[in-house]
Amino acid sequence: MTRFKPTLRVQRLRIERLGTSVYDEVFHQGVNIIRGDNSSGKSTILNFLYYSIGGDISDWSQTALLCTRVLVEVSLNG
Numbered sequence: 001m002t003r004f005k006p007t008l009r010v011q012r013l014r015i016e017r018l019g020t021s022v023y024d025e026v027f028h029q030g031v032n033i034i035r036g037d038n039s040s041g042k043s044t045i046l047n048f049l050y051y052s053i054g055g056d057i058s059d060w061s062q063t064a065l066l067c068t069r070v071l072v073e074v075s076l077n078g
Contacts, residue, residue, distance in 0.1 A: 008053065012073040015048055017066055023048075 015023040023045060034042050044064050051057050052072035 007075075007077055009075045010049065010053065010072060011075055012071075013045075013049055013052065014071040015045075015067050016069040016071070018068055022067060 009029065010027050012026050013023070014021060014025075023041075025045075034045055036042050041063065044061050047057050047060070047064065048067075048070050049072070052070050053074070
């Protein structure tokens with residue numbers, strides 16, 4: 001019997017504004033922690049990550065609206 005377990009693993013997330021990188025992170029296998037002070041942009045990064053894998057965001061922050069491009073590198077099924 002063939003067992004199929006589809007997987008999607010985010011390897012890298014890059015956010016740009018007018019061609020300049022404003023956030024560029026390589027993610028590692030396992031748990032990745034995004035940490036920072038209050039109002040430092042953690043939720044905005046998670047919103048960009050959600051958007052980049054197909055989620056629909058309708059209430060972007062003013063800072064996020066300044067960004068012009070989101071790139072994500074993923075691994076599908078290994």
